[in-house]
Amino acid sequence: MELNITLRVSRHPARNGKAFDEFQVKLEEKMSVLDALFRVQREQDSSLGFRCSCRVGMCGTCAVYVNRIPRLACSTLVKSLESDVVTIEPLPHYPIVKDVAVSLEPFFEQWRRAKPAFRPRNPDSAELARIPKDSKYRLLTPTKRDCITCGACFAACSIVGMNDHYLGPAAINKAFLRILDPRDAAREERVKILDRSLDGVWRCHTQFNCTAACPRNIDVTDSIVRIKRALLWPGRLLKP
Ligand code: SF4
Ligand code: FES
Structure with a gap:
């Protein structure tokens, strides 16, 4: 046809x-x-x-x-x-x-601020090859790892449109993955960045625009909500 x-x-x-x-x-x-x-x-x-x-x-x-x-x-x-x-x-x-x-530069500027790179606690350890079976990382992340940095969620987010400094959905989701990883050493540093009142997770109004826009079907809003809950009840979700 x-x-x-x-x-x-x-x-x-x-x-x-x-x-x-x-x-x-x-x-x-x-x-x-x-x-x-x-x-x-x-x-x-x-x-x-x-x-x-x-x-x-x-x-x-x-x-x-x-x-x-x-x-x-x-x-x-x-x-x-x-x-x-x-x-x-x-x-x-x-x-x-x-x-x-x-140009995706505004997206990657925020992506870099969220410290997306894995920072091993102990680079020499055999722990790097193993993630405990019952860790939150294993349970929560299979549907959230697939980001292709297309920037669609950043474009769909109305908060990004109002606030040049907001981290944006993809960067927060990436930081969430790293925070849940029991092998990572930079958890506290990332939590501090996400908890900032003017540009961190508290700017999100839970409108689900990012989730609706994501071509990889990542529930980005869910990651943001989980971080907010964990910040309100420390240790509840962020511990591996
Ligand atoms: S829309 Fe989905 S795949 Fe694209 S940058 Fe955002 S989270 Fe990643
Ligand atoms: S050209 Fe690579 S995702 Fe479309």
Whole structure:
């Protein structure tokens, strides 16, 4: 089955005074939003700017707003949108580099602040290869480890939109994983960062926008809520 759609693409800088350009595109049934962007770039406007790398939903590079929802362009079938008009915009809360390509620097600035790297208590120990079977790390993290740093949750978060200093959902989720890891030595340092009143977990209003936006189905809001509970009742959830 062939699809005929109107692709509306945000342009930055605006071209001929227009913030959006419209392209009529013919697509095969199983083509993605990224395929549509490539088709326009190859056949109608080679100046169109967008980002991608793996094209199989693994690298997180191609996240854009599709009909006002953050999605991975490579993993979103145009057919699944059930619309003849598909509007592509850059993710909000990021500086635009060109058209729908953004810089993820604000996201990674917060990511770095949350100290995402594992810091072993004892690098020489055999403990590094073992995590106790009944640790909270094992029980809670299988559904939370899959972050591909696409930045969609950061774009969807209304608190990020109001507060440049807020850590944001993905950085908090990453810190949560490290805090639960019984082999890690920087737990107290991370807890202090998360507990800061102006930019830590207390800024979250539990709106679930991050969870709804995550293409890896990570329940990011749940991580934030668990940290809040643990800060209110110290030791209850943060102990391995
Ligand atoms: S938590 Fe989900 S939405 Fe946020 S950066 Fe990671 S994969 Fe993307
Ligand atoms: S291009 Fe890698 S996730 Fe889409």
